Amino acid sequence: MTPVALCLEELLPYEKAMKYSTFLRTGLVMSTAAVAVLVPYFGLVMAFIGAFLSMTVSLILPCLCYLSIVGDKTTIMQRIVCVFIIVVGVVCVIAGTYSSVAGIIQSVFDT
Known part of the structure; x- marks a missing residue:
């Protein structure tokens, strides 16, 4: 909640932000x-959101961006490690997304 609170506090004048910070954060x-x-x-x-977006x-994205930016300057070992991390990330995304969607479907049909 800290990033959201900081963004909302920036909208207020400094004096009011300091005065109402506790109330704002408690309300959030x-x-x-x-x-x-x-x-x-x-x-x-x-x-579902955590499994899909967080992973x-x-x-996945940092390794893909690194390989895209650095490109041919990477060593074979760096490429192998990046591809391994990407594969692990994709497996985690698939497993986590499947698990959360299966839980949602099961909860919907159980009621």
């Missing part, structure tokens, strides 16, 4: 908790 946490309680399958949807952004 409370609103997130309310959404988590009120939205059905919130945890499963967050698992893509943290494992």
